[in-house]
Amino acid sequence: MxxxxxxxxxxxxxxxxxxxxxxxxxxxxxxxxxxxxxxxxxxxxxxxxxxxxxxxxxxxxxxxxxxxxxxxxxxxxxxxxxxxxxxxxxxxxxxxxxxxxxxxxxxxxxxxxxxxxxxxxxxxxxxxxxxxxxxxxxxxxxxxxxxxxxxxxxxxxxxxxxxxxxxxxxxxxxxxxxxxxxxxxxxxxxxxxxxxxxxxxxxxxxxxxxxxxxxxxxxxxxxxxxxxxxxxxxxxxxxxxxxxxxxxxxxxxxxxxxxxxxxxxxxxxxxxxxxxxxxxxxxxxxxxxxxxxxxxxxxxxxxxxxxxxxxxxxxxxxxxxxxDTAQERDEGTLSAEGVRGELEFRNVSFRYENSEDYALRNVSFRVPAGKTVALVGRSGSGKTTLVSLLPRFYDDYEGEILLDGHEIRSYQLKSLRDKISLVSQHVHLFDASLADNIAYASPENISRADISTAASKAYADIFINKLPEGLDTMAGENGVQLSGGQRQRIAIARALLKKTPLLILDEATSALDNESEHAIKMSLGNFRHECTVLIIAHRLSTIEACDEIIVMDDGQISERGSHASLLQQSGLYCKLHDMQFTAEQ
CATH class of the missing domain: 1.20.1560.10 (ABC transporter type 1, transmembrane domain)
Structure with missing residues (x-):
């Protein structure tokens, strides 16, 4: 109107x-x-x-x-x-x-x-x-x-x-x-x-x-x-x-x-x-x-x-x-305090406003607490849409999304988001110091040592220590003073500092070089059993060690299994893997 x-x-x-x-x-x-x-x-x-x-x-x-x-x-x-x-x-x-x-x-x-x-x-x-x-x-x-x-x-x-x-x-x-x-x-x-x-x-x-x-x-x-x-x-x-x-x-x-x-x-x-x-x-x-x-x-x-x-x-x-425009609905009454991170999608379908086509159609899968699951597929297959539903960026989906057995819409909105960390493909940094960006909106009791530890886990300390002002270096507007890979590592450090039971990495390693990618893979191995991790990745080399890989196509799950089992199926995952392997030769 x-x-x-x-x-x-x-x-x-x-x-x-x-x-x-x-x-x-x-x-x-x-x-x-x-x-x-x-x-x-x-x-x-x-x-x-x-x-x-x-x-x-x-x-x-x-x-x-x-x-x-x-x-x-x-x-x-x-x-x-x-x-x-x-x-x-x-x-x-x-x-x-x-x-x-x-x-x-x-x-x-x-x-x-x-x-x-x-x-x-x-x-x-x-x-x-x-x-x-x-x-x-x-x-x-x-x-x-x-x-x-x-x-x-x-x-x-x-x-x-x-x-x-x-x-x-x-x-x-x-x-x-x-x-x-x-x-x-x-x-x-x-x-x-x-x-x-x-x-x-x-x-x-x-x-x-x-x-x-x-x-x-x-x-x-x-x-x-x-x-x-x-x-x-x-x-x-x-x-x-x-x-x-x-x-x-x-x-x-x-x-x-x-x-x-x-x-x-x-x-x-x-x-x-x-x-x-x-x-x-x-x-x-x-x-x-x-x-x-x-x-x-x-x-x-x-x-x-x-x-x-x-x-x-x-x-x-x-x-x-x-x-007068309505804000986000927050009708939940449950506190997410103490959740372990067990996820389950039950027949979830979703389409964007003013769109006739569904971005997700009858998606169902379960992720036990502490496991790492990767979502792969062609661009536009619904991966980012799927993880965007978890922090309730969009509420009008069909089906159920359960966190520790409770529908996520039954949780208080702030309480739910306090238990989720997200690192997206498009990293947004503030015009503040690197330390302030890593500790953004964190509790006041976060110490400088905690910030340094998070930076180290994300392998951001490799370049931070080379800067004249270290963690006090200004990032510039939207991190303009940093490279794409450096911005992503700062964002990963920020997510790790939050210490949530659920971590979402949406193309979080897309801008990293091979050395940094290897370092992040080692980091994932260090903390992935501490929380439930959902990884969206086009670079399949970063997800080979995941507990399960879910292959999406046209808003649906087409395949699922470990890296080795999916290669043996000779399906879509195998084709994507072969195309990427050939391109890297």
């Missing part, structure tokens, strides 16, 4: 209020300061009356006007203080609101199922955390500041006008409903353009992220022109939507200004009647007409405010749509 469907500005703003409510003291302080600041404008303008009446007509002596300089200084000083208080308080409130919402979005994204991240690019999700949340700041602070300040200014100036001449001021009240209806009419247009602008911003982020993430491929295959063209297209689209927003705002402003000017013209016409002029002094006329001209500025600000407010509400709706 489109994330912007059923978009109600009023409903969205009501959902934003709970984020603002805890900081209402700051809002109240800012609002009071804004009202006082607006009142000072009317106060400064009201000083014109005694000045005009006193000097222009001689009814007041110059000595009696000597308090005016002090009044001007006091009002300007008060305006400066209240301006600072309002700006600081609103920045404090908006900062708190954005921080709270960003934290909630970040936490919610971490709890989203893998299928959600498969459907959405990281660039579009980053846009929600950064750009969308900043637009919320516009809705919760800038908009409110302008609304309170300009509304207070208009009210203060209107009161000043009515106080000096209610006959002239009443004409302006007729224009108020017309202006309100005009603002409402353009709100829908602003909202629709904001939605388009929001989507385009996401595409800009995605395009930039793809270029930055795949910069080597871009250079290698000469894709600079392709990426520049793609980014130019989305940037131009964003420019057009932004221009449409400015165009609507630019057209609405003079339209509303024209309505206000017609009201002003009516006041001027009414003032031309002698019966009206007789009731006014020179000072009253000056104050009334000066206030009328001053009202134009806050009125223009209020009409221009609608564009920013609609952008903020669109961003809010985008974030709330994400927060």
């Amino acid at each position: 489109n994330q912007f469907s059923d978009f109600s500005t009023q409903a969205t703003f009501r959902r934003l209020l709970p984020y603002i409510a805890p900081h209402k003291k700051g809002l109240i302080a800012a609002s009071l300061a804004l009202i006082v600041s607006a009142a000072t404008d009317a106060g400064l303008l009201s000083l014109l009356k005694p000045l005009m009446n006193g000097i222009g007509f001689g009814s007041v002596t110059p000595e009696s006007l000597r308090w005016l300089p002090l009044a001007v200084i006091a009002l300007v000083a008060l305006r400066g203080v209240t301006g600072y208080v309002s700006d600081y308080c609103m920045a404090w409130v908006s900062g708190r609101v954005v921080m709270s919402m960003r934290r909630q979005i970040f936490s919610h994204l971490m709890g989203m199922p893998v299928s959600y991240h498969n459907r959405h690019s990281s660039g579009s999700l980053l846009t929600k955390i950064t750009y969308d949340s900043e637009r919320v700041a516009s809705a919760s602070s800038d908009t409110l500041v302008s609304l309170v300040r300009n509304s207070a200014s208009i009210i203060a100036l209107m009161v000043l006008m009515v106080w000096n001449s209610w006959q002239l001021s009443i004409v302006l009240l007729v224009a108020a409903p017309v202006i309100a209806l005009s603002v409402r009419a353009v709100s829908g247009r602003f909202r629709r353009i904001s939605q388009d602008l929001q989507k385009t911003m996401g595409r800009v982020a995605v395009s930039a992220e793809q270029m930055l993430r795949n910069h080597r491929e871009v250079r290698m295959f000469g894709g600079q022109i392709t990426e520049q063209t793609r980014f130019a297209d989305v940037s131009n689209s964003m420019r057009k939507h932004g221009l449409r927003m400015v165009s609507v705002a630019a057209l609405s402003d003079p339209f509303i200004q024209m309505i206000a000017s017609m009201a002003l013209a009516a006041v001027l016409f009414a003032a031309s009647f002698p019966s009206v002029l007789e009731t006014l002094s020179a000072g009253s006329v000056t104050v009334v007409f000066s206030a009328m001209f001053m009202i134009m500025r806050p009125l223009k600000s209020l009409t221009g405010l609608n564009a920013g407010f609609q952008q903020g509400m669109t961003a809010c709706h985008s974030l709330f749509s994400l927060l």
Whole structure:
């Protein structure tokens, strides 16, 4: 469903209020300061009356006007203080609101199922955390500041006008409903353009992220022109939507200004009647007409405010749509504490979302605790899909997956994953030291010696000891400072440090050289009886000593047995072995 469907500005703003409510003291302080600041404008303008009446007509002596300089200084000083208080308080409130919402979005994204991240690019999700949340700041602070300040200014100036001449001021009240209806009419247009602008911003982020993430491929295959063209297209689209927003705002402003000017013209016409002029002094006329001209500025600000407010509400709706998306299901009640690692798949079938073909079909096998089982087969045969079900990255499978005799969906999600270590083919490291990467999210009681031991078991110490800073060497973004084989050994060390009863190695030795591969095979021999190990491998030389080898083909188990027995069957495993052996000659 489109994330912007059923978009109600009023409903969205009501959902934003709970984020603002805890900081209402700051809002109240800012609002009071804004009202006082607006009142000072009317106060400064009201000083014109005694000045005009006193000097222009001689009814007041110059000595009696000597308090005016002090009044001007006091009002300007008060305006400066209240301006600072309002700006600081609103920045404090908006900062708190954005921080709270960003934290909630970040936490919610971490709890989203893998299928959600498969459907959405990281660039579009980053846009929600950064750009969308900043637009919320516009809705919760800038908009409110302008609304309170300009509304207070208009009210203060209107009161000043009515106080000096209610006959002239009443004409302006007729224009108020017309202006309100005009603002409402353009709100829908602003909202629709904001939605388009929001989507385009996401595409800009995605395009930039793809270029930055795949910069080597871009250079290698000469894709600079392709990426520049793609980014130019989305940037131009964003420019057009932004221009449409400015165009609507630019057209609405003079339209509303024209309505206000017609009201002003009516006041001027009414003032031309002698019966009206007789009731006014020179000072009253000056104050009334000066206030009328001053009202134009806050009125223009209020009409221009609608564009920013609609952008903020669109961003809010985008974030709330994400927060309304269901997270991973965690209905399990059992603790996985003390599990031994006995696995059993019973008639497990699975297909990915929006796919008609099954990735797994009636898969059944059992792995006793402490045994090592290898999964082999052609690419796309379902091996990675099968092991992805164990940590419940996907929950909507058919059949049963048992861990120590209990369906894995009956375990608490965090408790289950605490007992599983995974080393995938695509290793992800953090921009931190090697020690921090190995000990990522480990308990605080993990010592430096434990980290060194894990690195040694993974044979990562072979290259770590040669680095000037050893374990304190920075890995760089996603381990860019390391080779592919070095990254994999760091990932293996991280998995070994976790010391779980179930270890999954998904092509964990694919990027290793022959020497490192041999070292890892020796390491597997050292710890494989300490836990249950599932190994996915294309390099069959790494799995010859496994307790059992399961051969998968088209989502099903086609063969199973030891290395020697499978070679004797002359089936798919034998063909894969012969092809690999021939290729290595």
